Amino acid sequence: xxxxxxxxxxxxxxxxxxxxxxxxxxxxxxxxxxxxxxxxxxxxxxxxxxxxxxxxxxxxxxxxxxxxxxxxxxxxxxxxxxxxxxxxxxxxxxxxxxxxxxxxxxxxxxxxxxxxxxxxxxxxxxxxxxxxxxxxxxxxxxxxxxxxxxxxxxxxxxxxxxxxxxxxxxxxxxxxxxxxxxxxxxxxxxxxxxxxxxxxxxxxxxxxxxxxxxxxxxxxxxxxxxxxxxxxxxxxxxxxxxxxxxxxxxxxxxxxxxxxxxxxxxxxxxxxxxxxxxxxxxxxxxxxxxxxxxxxxxxxxxxxxxxxxxxxxxxxxxxxxxxxxxxxxxxxxxxxxxxxxxxxxxxxxxxxxxxxxxxxxxxxxxxxxxxxxxxxxxxxxxxxxxxxxxxxxxx
Ligand SMILES: *Cc1c(COP(=O)(O)O)cnc(C)c1O
Numbered sequence: 233x234x235x236x237x238x239x240x241x242x243x244x245x246x247x248x249x250x251x252x253x254x255x256x257x258x259x260x261x262x263x264x265x266x267x268x269x270x271x272x273x274x275x276x277x278x279x280x281x282x283x284x285x286x287x288x289x290x291x292x293x294x295x296x297x298x299x300x301x302x303x304x305x306x307x308x309x310x311x312x313x314x315x316x317x318x319x320x321x322x323x324x325x326x327x328x329x330x331x332x333x334x335x336x337x338x339x340x341x342x343x344x345x346x347x348x349x350x351x352x353x354x355x356x357x358x359x360x361x362x363x364x365x366x367x368x369x370x371x372x373x374x375x376x377x378x379x380x381x382x383x384x385x386x387x388x389x390x391x392x393x394x395x396x397x398x399x400x401x402x403x404x405x406x407x408x409x410x411x412x413x414x415x416x417x418x419x420x421x422x423x424x425x426x427x428x429x430x431x432x433x434x435x436x437x438x439x440x441x442x443x444x445x446x447x448x449x450x451x452x453x454x455x456x457x458x459x460x461x462x463x464x465x466x467x468x469x470x471x472x473x474x475x476x477x478x479x480x481x482x483x484x485x486x487x488x489x490x491x492x493x494x495x496x497x498x499x500x501x502x503x504x505x506x507x508x509x510x511x512x513x514x515x516x517x518x519x520x521x522x523x524x525x526x527x528x529x530x531x532x533x534x535x536x537x538x539x540x541x542x543x544x545x546x547x548x549x550x551x552x553x554x555x556x557x558x559x560x561x562x563x564x565x566x567x568x569x570x571x572x573x574x575x576x577x578x579x580x581x582x583x584x585x586x587x588x589x590x591x592x593x594x595x596x597x598x599x600x601x602x603x604x605x606x607x608x609x610x611x612x613x614x615x616x617x618x619x620x621x622x623x624x625x626x627x
Contacts, residue, residue: 233548233626234602240551241415244489244593245478252477259473264441267473271480272425278393278483279402279410281427285437286476290389291318292469293409293426296436297385298326298357300407307356309385312342313558314579315361319387320559328356332560332569334576338514340527341368343578348376357383362391362401364513364555364588365417365522370396370404383407392417393486395520402427407436412475417489417524418482420475440469489593493523496595500526503604509534509611511585527555529585536610538585544615545587548606548626553588 256262268286276284287293303309305327311320313332323330333346340363347358358377360368370384377384384405388394392410394401402408405428410416412423426436438445443466446456482489504510511529515521530538538554545552558579560571573580589603609615615626 234550234606237549238551238590238599238602240553240588240590241592242594243414243419244482244485245419246481246485248481248485249478252481253474256474256477262474263472264470265473267476267480268471271471271476271483274480274483275410275425276427278400278486279408279427280400281402281408283428283430283433284402285426285433285440286471286479287424287426287440287469288471288475289422289469290387290409290411290413290424291322292440292467293407293424294318294359294385294387295322295325296426296439296467296469297383297407297409297428298322298328299439300432300436301357301383301385303328303356303383306354308352308354309357309359310342310347310350310355311359311559312361312363312579313560313576314340314363314556314582315359315387315559316389316556317559317562318389319359319361320565323359329354330359330559330565331355332565332571332576334578335363335582336369337578337582339363339366339368339516340579340582341366342373344369344372344376347373351376351380351382355380355382357385359385359387360405361387361389362394362522363525364527365390365394365524366513366515367391367394367396367401367519367521374404377406385409389413389416390524391522392524393490393520394522397518401522407432412479412482417493417522418479418486420471420479420482423471423475423479439464439466442466442468490523492593492595493591496591496600497521497523497526499597499600500589500591500604504528504607507608507611523591525555525588526591527586527588529582530587532585534611535613538587540617541587541610543617544610545606547617548602548609548615550603550606551590554583554586555588556583558583 320330386408389411412420443464
């Protein structure tokens, strides 16, 4: 058994990131400046976006997208229930109503049929989450958007880089928000990027820095001026040049990091499929998966529960996670909107079975073998968990 703990998702930071950050720290300009602009341009090129706005989180991007669209009280925004809290919280922040819908059984992405059933005259937008990095089925959603005049806002926190029917995620919906949180495919510690059409992103840019019509870098640089106007009560959501320096190095490494993720996924598949104990994540033929996560679902016939499985991995020094506790089960959403688990049969059932295995580019072949062996020991009944005291016996 492994002697040291294998963390679920440590950041892949190397000497290049450290050198880039150090150089910004020595440069005399550490907040939003030329590095952020360069990162925005390079990022837009990678995802084929016409324009990109760097922010301090993906959540900020989702929030600003809603504000830019003028969505507020009385409006409804459709959100899949199997997502992180941020996707729905931002809808609450603008005073609109998040309308939760169920997901599709294979990809666990937002169900277009459930969306169609949830549209009302008050619906203004659909929040599309690309669960685990598998692009959601955008074509029917874009059709519904066009028909009912709804904005398509993509929560692409997991979907860098991903492709849907040949188009990069980031170049498709009205707005797409990416996350550079510590565990994501590309990290700046904390950070995010919003892509969309240039005119909309210019509005979003003003909102991202106090609603000021000129940003600080331009004001304080040689060619800038002291004058600015506040045109909206904006937010403080800008990215720093320190983060951008790290992001640019990570962007350079992205293709290599993705190749490693793909190889790990292939190895997981060939090791785990023969066990016939799990439903493994799918990759539909019309997409390119970003493989942010490798969420497996324990088959219902297994004698071990999901919680015991996680415990049994933990005692074997393997970190795992669960993506996600559906929003309709969280007290705030459950109680405010009186949601019942039966309204979301796919997400409710999946939640009981889901475990995400470690998947990150720093995972070595030896680490991978440890994960697979730990899983095999559990499936073959060689790990027994005594639930109360959380002690395990390993045969
Ligand atoms: C991580 C995550 C977010 C939030 O990203 P931040 O950059 O931390 O704001 C939003 N949605 C999903 C699905 C995520 O996994």
